[in-house]
Amino acid sequence: MKFEKKRASSSEEIPTASMPDIIFMLLLFFMVTTTMREVQVLVDYKLPNAKALEKIENKRLISYIWVGKGDRIQIDDSIVKVDQIREIMYKKRQELPNIIVSLRVDVGTDMGLVTDIQQELRKAYCLRINYSANVKV
Amino acid sequence: MLRRRRSEEANIPTSSMADIAFLLLIFFLVATVIDVDTGIGLTLPEYIPPEEQKQIEVPKDRMAAILINENSEVLLDGKPISIFQIKNTLKPRIISKISLPKNKKLIVSIKTDRKTVYNAYIQALDQVKLAFFEVRDEYSNGKFGKKFKDLNPEQQKEVKQAVPIIISLAEPEVVTK
Numbered sequence A: 001m002k003f004e005k006k007r008a009s010s011s012e013e014i015p016t017a018s019m020p021d022i023i024f025m026l027l028l029f030f031m032v033t034t035t036m037r038e039v040q041v042l043v044d045y046k047l048p049n050a051k052a053l054e055k056i057e058n059k060r061l062i063s064y065i066w067v068g069k070g071d072r073i074q075i076d077d078s079i080v081k082v083d084q085i086r087e088i089m090y091k092k093r094q095e096l097p098n099i100i101v102s103l104r105v106d107v108g109t110d111m112g113l114v115t116d117i118q119q120e121l122r123k124a125y126c127l128r129i130n131y132s133a134n135v136k137v
Numbered sequence B: 001m002l003r004r005r006r007s008e009e010a011n012i013p014t015s016s017m018a019d020i021a022f023l024l025l026i027f028f029l030v031a032t033v034i035d036v037d038t039g040i041g042l043t044l045p046e047y048i049p050p051e052e053q054k055q056i057e058v059p060k061d062r063m064a065a066i067l068i069n070e071n072s073e074v075l076l077d078g079k080p081i082s083i084f085q086i087k088n089t090l091k092p093r094i095i096s097k098i099s100l101p102k103n104k105k106l107i108v109s110i111k112t113d114r115k116t117v118y119n120a121y122i123q124a125l126d127q128v129k130l131a132f133f134e135v136r137d138e139y140s141n142g143k144f145g146k147k148f149k150d151l152n153p154e155q156q157k158e159v160k161q162a163v164p165i166i167i168s169l170a171e172p173e174v175v176t177k
Helices: A019-033 A082-095 A111-123 B017-031 B083-095 B118-144 B153-162
Strands: A062-068 A072-075 A078-080 A100-105 A128-132 B038-043 B063-068 B074-076 B079-081 B107-112 B167-169
Touching (some): A019 B017, A078 A082, B038 B118, B118 B153, B118 B167
Antiparallel strands (some): A128 B038, B063 B074, B074 B079
16 A cells, blocks of 8 residues: 655645734734833832722823832932922923822832822822822732 | 847835834834823812911711821721721711711811821722722612613712712821921
């Protein structure tokens, strides 16, 4: 008996012509759903965990304030002092009236500093705030 | 002597197109952030200079005063309590005020020391929010048979009116050095 290798008569190539289109579609999806990383975080912080979380629907309204270890406060790309917050945030609010301030504060920070920041925000009329936190499992 | 030259089929090589698109894709994956921002939302009161502040008496049973000290110990209405008990202690008090008019709902006041750790404050705030959310869920479950987040905007508004979240952050005391 003679064994013969069976070979399919059809061609064996996978068509790759549509590959770029598929990748471009993926690319477009990511471009639409995500936002660009805007700032480099200069402070060291660890967010607290919580359960009663809300999602912020509109990312473009958010302005971040980071408070890291050693009471370092960062807004945008620079480290600022507490008494500078008011001026900076007031300017931001003029550009974006319904601004949401997301406070990314390190777990070990003293409440005194957080209260001071909140007082400055109140003076700058940035009243909508959000304490950033991770989901507690 | 004219001879028509047969032109060869002209084509642009497209095999590297996929690679180029992949590179672009990877660039966008690295340069963007996907994580959704989650956090505890709060609306601060307007700033009123201390000399214009008015003291308003609030009946004792309407207030739930939470005080957190620098060792993360919690007092609720003067009684020591652990942070994780706050939710269950507040819930019956919120429920008992559902049918009362708007100006008689429960106010939760949170006060901290300057030396209190931020984490303790967030945990306490989380408990308070959880208590309100659970009461809202129970109320909407009893009334509409759905959870709060599945209700339509009008029903949500109704539930929000019945169970408003009123959290008051105590005005910080002036520190004298």
